[in-house]
Amino acid sequence: MNKRINGHGHLLPTPDKIPAFMKEKKFFWVNEQRSFMCQGDWQRPITDPSFFLEEKLHWMAENNIDHEVVLSLSQLYCNGYSEQDSFDVIRFQNDFNAEVQQLHPDKFTTGFVVQPRHLDQALAEMERCVSQLNMKLLCLSTHFLNAQDEWCSVADESLLPLWQLADELGLALEIHPYDAGRMVNLKDRFWRNHLVWMMAQTADTYLMFTLLGFAERFANVRTCFAHGNMLGHANYGRVVQGVEGRPDLFPSTHHPEQTLAKANVYFDTLVHDVATLDLLIKRAGSAQILWGVDDPYPLGEMATVANCYPGKLLDDAVDAQVISTDQQRAIMADNVLRWLNIAL
Helix, strand or coil, rough: CCEEEEEECCCCCCCHEEEEEEHHCCCCCCCCCCCCCEEECCCEEEECHHHHHHHHHHHHCCCCEEEEEECCCCHCCCCCCCCCHHHHHHHHHHHHHHHHHHHHCEEEEEEEEECCCHHHHHHHHHHHHHCCCCCEEEECCCCCCCCCCEEECCCCCCHHHHHHHHHHHCCCEEEEEECCCHHHHCCCCHHHHHHHHHHHHHHHHHHHHHHHCCHHHCCEEEEEEHHHHHHHHHCHHHHHHHHHHHHHCCCCCCCCHHHHCCEEEEEEEECCCHHHHHHHHHCCCCEEEECCECCCCCCCCCCCCCCCCCCCCCCCHHHHCCCHHHHHHHHHHHHHHHHCCCCC
């Protein structure tokens, strides 16, 4: 039987699992009714029971998902937090994810997170998560607030020690957007931060990743860009035109074509339409695409959205003859396993 492996999922801790300091300092908590996740003065409805572990296992069974990659919670990237607060929040997040993986190793591969602003702390936490917690997937926000309180891409020379350690440890790496509303001075009308600007964040870090040649320089790191890096792929021609039209602005950079179809660069399928998936495959090749549901969020492939279900985009792509059934099976299993460098 062919396995179905979801390479992009999320999981919330139940209220009793969240330490008291998280709510006291307004970092993050879930209300007792499990109806809202909260942070500061912000709250977001919990739209599906599968945000929680036991319900997630039932949801996976119902949707024939054999294994799921659980990423770190975006709300816990700790951008702008003090060194001690970052340590406390990240230690909680990583220990929670590690426990999920330890309890259900056949069902979950879980990621861990670090805060690059506190680089020595980040390097030590990477070592701990790999050596003590047996975790193989590092999750990074596309951008972080550096020590000068400037927004900086994680594909930046200031983070070379982090990438070098990830290379030495042979990690899988997930780059995921968040905090667009703090970076872009626009009122978040019509959910524009999620629909446009988070996609732009990913495209920006992909730009830096390609121009600085990170795929070549850190060949043992297998990097996946969330949500297909859809705007990054659509913007490829403009970047090439810029590099070739104004070479004076790009001294000692790699040409963007050098990163295309690299064996250590991946993109998930969460792009919502077959035409965009077709573009991804034409740019990167189907071997570099992995299935991502982004569950249980409503922007994921969830049945809470009309005419949607986990795997719908790939079914539609087969029907449209954009991919074959063999490619679909690889995207849903082999490609995910190659990214993670694990066997199931």
